[in-house]
Amino acid sequence: MSETQIDRSFSAFTKHLRQTEISLPADLIAQSLDELNGKSFPTTRIEAWKYTRLTKLSKLSPTFAVQHEGVNSASFAIHSTGNRVVLENGALHLNTTQFEAVNGLSIKRFSECSTEELQHIGSLLTLENEPFNALNTAFLQEGIFIQIDDNAQIDAPIELIHLLSKVECAATIRVFIHVGKFAKAALTMGTWSAGADKSILNAVSEIHVSEGAHFTLRKLQSEEEGNFQICTEEIEQKKDSVFTMHTVTLNGTLVRNNVRVRVNGTNCETNLYGAYLLKGNQHADNHTVIDHMMPHCLSNELYKGVIDEQATAVFNGKVFVRKDAQKINAFQSNGNVLMTDTASVNSKPELEIYADDVKCSHGSTTGQLDEEAVFYLQSRGISERSARNLLVEAFIGEVLDKNNNQDFTNKTNAILNARFGWER
Amino acid sequence: MITIKNLHASIDGKEILKGLNLEVPAGQVHAIMGPNGAGKSTLASVLAGREDYEVTDGTVDFDGVDLLELSTEDRAREGMFLAFQYPVEIPGVSNVNFLRTALNEIREYKGQEAISAKDFMAMVREKSAIVELDAKLASRAVNEGFSGGEKKRNEIFQMAMLEPKLAILDETDSGLDIDALRIVANGVNKLRSEKNATIVITHYQRLLDYIVPDVVHVLYNGRIVKSGPKELALELEEKGYDWIKAEQEAK
Numbered sequence: 001m002s003e004t005q006i007d008r009s010f011s012a013f014t015k016h017l018r019q020t021e022i023s024l025p026a027d028l029i030a031q032s033l034d035e036l037n038g039k040s041f042p043t044t045r046i047e048a049w050k051y052t053r054l055t056k057l058s059k060l061s062p063t064f065a066v067q068h069e070g071v072n073s074a075s076f077a078i079h080s081t082g083n084r085v086v087l088e089n090g091a092l093h094l095n096t097t098q099f100e101a102v103n104g105l106s107i108k109r110f111s112e113c114s115t116e117e118l119q120h121i122g123s124l125l126t127l128e129n130e131p132f133n134a135l136n137t138a139f140l141q142e143g144i145f146i147q148i149d150d151n152a153q154i155d156a157p158i159e160l161i162h163l164l165s166k167v168e169c170a171a172t173i174r175v176f177i178h179v180g181k182f183a184k185a186a187l188t189m190g191t192w193s194a195g196a197d198k199s200i201l202n203a204v205s206e207i208h209v210s211e212g213a214h215f216t217l218r219k220l221q222s223e224e225e226g227n228f229q230i231c232t233e234e235i236e237q238k239k240d241s242v243f244t245m246h247t248v249t250l251n252g253t254l255v256r257n258n259v260r261v262r263v264n265g266t267n268c269e270t271n272l273y274g275a276y277l278l279k280g281n282q283h284a285d286n287h288t289v290i291d292h293m294m295p296h297c298l299s300n301e302l303y304k305g306v307i308d309e310q311a312t313a314v315f316n317g318k319v320f321v322r323k324d325a326q327k328i329n330a331f332q333s334n335g336n337v338l339m340t341d342t343a344s345v346n347s348k349p350e351l352e353i354y355a356d357d358v359k360c361s362h363g364s365t366t367g368q369l370d371e372e373a374v375f376y377l378q379s380r381g382i383s384e385r386s387a388r389n390l391l392v393e394a395f396i397g398e399v400l401d402k403n404n405n406q407d408f409t410n411k412t413n414a415i416l417n418a419r420f421g422w423e424r
Numbered sequence: 425m426i427t428i429k430n431l432h433a434s435i436d437g438k439e440i441l442k443g444l445n446l447e448v449p450a451g452q453v454h455a456i457m458g459p460n461g462a463g464k465s466t467l468a469s470v471l472a473g474r475e476d477y478e479v480t481d482g483t484v485d486f487d488g489v490d491l492l493e494l495s496t497e498d499r500a501r502e503g504m505f506l507a508f509q510y511p512v513e514i515p516g517v518s519n520v521n522f523l524r525t526a527l528n529e530i531r532e533y534k535g536q537e538a539i540s541a542k543d544f545m546a547m548v549r550e551k552s553a554i555v556e557l558d559a560k561l562a563s564r565a566v567n568e569g570f571s572g573g574e575k576k577r578n579e580i581f582q583m584a585m586l587e588p589k590l591a592i593l594d595e596t597d598s599g600l601d602i603d604a605l606r607i608v609a610n611g612v613n614k615l616r617s618e619k620n621a622t623i624v625i626t627h628y629q630r631l632l633d634y635i636v637p638d639v640v641h642v643l644y645n646g647r648i649v650k651s652g653p654k655e656l657a658l659e660l661e662e663k664g665y666d667w668i669k670a671e672q673e674a675k
Contacts, residue, residue: 376512379472380526380582381500381533390525394516394565 008058010036010131016063017170020140022110028122028137035127035134042131051314051346052256052285057228060198062170064141065089071165072096076192078220078411082157083107089164089199090141090171096161104152104183110143110174117145121176124206124234124262132230136172136204143174146187150180150210157407159188162203164196164227175205179213186216188408191231191252193223200228207235209243211265216244218408222415223252225280232258239265239294246403249276249284250415260289266296273402274303277420278311278343285314292325295355301332304399306392307343315347319362323354332362337369337395339388389422425450425590425621426471426491431482433470440466442646443482448590448639451618455632455657456625458643459665464625465509467643468594472506473499487589500526501533503589507579507596514566519578520548522566523585530586551584555611573604580611591615592623597631609634629661644668 014036020029041058042049073086074096083100085107086093092109099107110118121143127134148154164171179185191201201223209215223229229252237243249255261270276284290299305313315334336345349362369391377387403409416422426448433441440463448454458464470477471484473496484491489502514522528538539547552562555577567575576596583591593612597605612622612635624635632640632654640657642650644665649672650656660668 370512370514373512373514375474375496376508376514377522377526378496379500379506379508380522380586381497381530382522382526383497383529384495386525386529387497390517390522391514394514397516 008041008055010039010041010135012061013041013058014135014139015061017139018064019138022140022143023115023118024110024121024137024140025119028127031127032134032138035129036131036138039131048287051312052254052283057200057254060168060200062168062198062200065166065169071163071194073161073163076161076163076190077159078188078190079157079159079407082159084159084161085144086161086163087142087171087173089166089169090173092142093163100156102154102156104149105154105158105185106147107158108145110145110176113145120178121174121206124208124236125204132202133204133232136174136202136232139170139172140174141172143176146175146177148177148179148183148185150183152180152183152185154183154185157188158185159190162189162191162201164193164199164201164223166196166199168198169196170200170202172202173204175203177205177207177215179207179209179215181210182212183210184214186218186405188405189217189219190411191219191221191223191229193227196224197226200230202230204232205234207233207243209235209237209241211238212240213238214242216246218246218403218405219248220408220411221247221249221252221255223255225251225253225282227252228254230256230258233260235259235261237261237263237265237268237270240267241265242269242271244271245273246408247272247274247286248400248412249274249278250412250419252282252284255282255284257284257286257288259287260291262291262293263297263299264293266294268294268297270297270299271402272299272301272303273399275396275399276303276305276307276313277396277416278305278313279308279420280311281309282311283313285316287314287316289318289320290330292319292321292328292330295324295326295328297325297328299328299330302399302402303334304396305336305345306339306396307336307345308339310340310342312343313345315345315364316350317348317362318350318352319360321351321353321355321358321360326355326357328355328358328360330358330360334364335395336366337392338366339369339392389420393422425487427485429483431470431484432480433466433477434480435466435477439480440477440646441470444643444647446641446648448621448623450589450621452638453616453622453624453635455637455640455654456623456643456648457627457640457657457660459669462643463646464643465594468506468509468592468625471499471504471592472496497529498533500586500588501530505583505586505588505591507576507583507591507593509594509596509598511567511575511579513568513570515568517566519562519564519566520544523548523582527585547585552581554584554614555580556607557581572599573601576600576604576608577611580608584611584615588620590621590623592625594625595627596624597626597628605631606634629657632657642668644672
């Protein structure tokens with residue numbers, strides 16, 4: 001069969017998938033099905049997918065694999081204590097899920113939510129021309145609802161483990177998080193695979209950060225090569241809130257991160273930090289949007305990547321400052337080091353500013369390691385390999401060190417050590 | 425310590441060193457002077473193993489080892505040290521982290537155990553005092569935001585830490601004020617011993633008032649054309665290099 005005869009429609013892609021059994025609002029399901037009906041996978045002619053080819057993914061017809069393959073999913077845990085939700089191939093893995101009663105924290109499945117609670121699902125999510133959001137709605141397997149009460153400070157870790165363990169399977173998961181007023185909490189999300197191939201994780205998180213709340217999301221993405229991941233976070237911040245996100249991408253054939261923060265309140269702080277270390281034939285694509293809708297806010301965005309062998313990366317960072325959003329300080333920076341001639345990156349910072357009293361900056365750099373620095377280190381007795389590692393670590397360390405959670409750092413370092421031979 | 429015979433080296437097909445001979449025994453300091461473009465920095469680069477240069481002929485015996493067969497890092501591990509004319513800034517890599525890595529790789533090469541953190545820090549304190557380098561600079565990123573004088577002092581600090589058999593100072597004096605020059609020179613003098621040797625490459629005689637050489641060589645047109653006692657440096661300072669050039673052309 002020639003390439004052109006392959007059906008790249010969503011109907012072919014979803015032919016083995018079941019429509020969701022979760023009682024989401026009916027209009028959302030209808031709209032999502034409508035979005036997918038008769039549609040094909042986005043091609044590189046679509047701006048949002050210009051540098052990310054979905055061809056390989058579109059050829060798949062994954063199934064939902066509910067049975068567990070006896071993988072020790074707890075071994076992927078970043079934290080040893082606290083609340084842990086394990087989702088294997090999109091299904092809740094009850095044996096390794098651990099709940100620890102914490103005052104002010106409630107974690108439950110969508111199937112356990114009231115109709116009233118379910119009405120909030122999807123309120124932040126754009127469906128139009130967003131086929132993966134539509135897929136995540138119409139074919140949703142499991143939803144996790146996390147509520148942090150007003151004024152609660154949750155110190156115990158909350159961790160979500162996404163694990164793919166079968167061949168050509170799909171996992172569609174929604175996480176809904178409501179952080180109450182003046183509450184403080186953090187969520188760790190790890191994406192892993194064990195024995196999976198040609199499988200895809202489609203995870204959407206909707207995060208509401210209320211007035212005066214502080215919330216941190218830490219993502220560690222380390223699925224084995226051969227697997228796909230489309231990860232979407234939609235965040236809304238209310239006034240005086242702080243939202244911080246760390247995205248560390250270390251493996252996976254195709255990883256697409258869509259992050260959109262609506263800063264819908266004054267005096268907010270938004271921090272987006274991303275690190276991607278790629279090799280082999282990996283491809284990582286970070287699309288971020290920070291939408292400053294209200295005045296007197298600060299946003300910091302720092303993404304850095306080290307791209308080795310034939311790997312490719314994309315960074316697209318949009319910052320909007322709306323007309324009445326005065327006194328905004330918005331900083332964005334993307335830096336890349338290409339370790340080989342065959343590695344590549346497409347970096348596109350975009351600022352759209354409609355207010356006139358703002359301080360915004362953006363910068364994008366791409367280069368090789370400084371060979372003079374390599375020689376300098378070698379001339380002191382350091383091997384070429386160690387010299388390059390020292391320089392790469394120093395480069396990526398700037399963003400990795402923004403994370404202040406020791407468990408997360410330890411796990412990141414352990415993978416870096418195993419995968420790249422680094423000792424940090 | 426080092427014996428260079430008939431060394432020829434070129435860059436981009438252009439021959440810079442044209443049959444250089446030089447012998448520096450242990451316990452001695454030799455100065456190499458010469459006009460711009462004579463090949464002074466090329467010699468330093470070739471000895472340190474910079475890959476841009478191609479050695480087309482000659483031999484370099486470094487304390488019984490064929491130097492030209494070694495990689496840059498192995499030359500350092502065998503005890504060669506080059507103080508850079510332009511020390512490189514390395515953001516994000518701390519001086520101490522870098523030096524501990526270097527020290528331990530050298531020790532590993534020699535089959536020695538890694539240095540303990542405690543011993544290492546004691547060594548940093550002791551050696552940074554030799555060049556009056558603020559302990560804060562030792563923990564900062566390598567050369568980042570250092571003044572010209574601080575960079576050169578940092579070079580000598582590294583030399584003190586690594587305890588080389590042969591140190592090559594490539595125009596370490598350039599751009600230094602008299603105070604910085606004195607500090608750097610004092611550092612070098614404190615590190616002199618019967619077991620090591622130093623090659624001082626310079627344009628200016630003034631450095632040699634502080635680091636007194638046993639022999640002064642004149643490098644011209646890719647070769648050592650004249651060697652003499654320290655007074656030769658004064659003569660060069662006074663008369664310039666034209667008489668050397670004239671002498672050479674007369675040959």
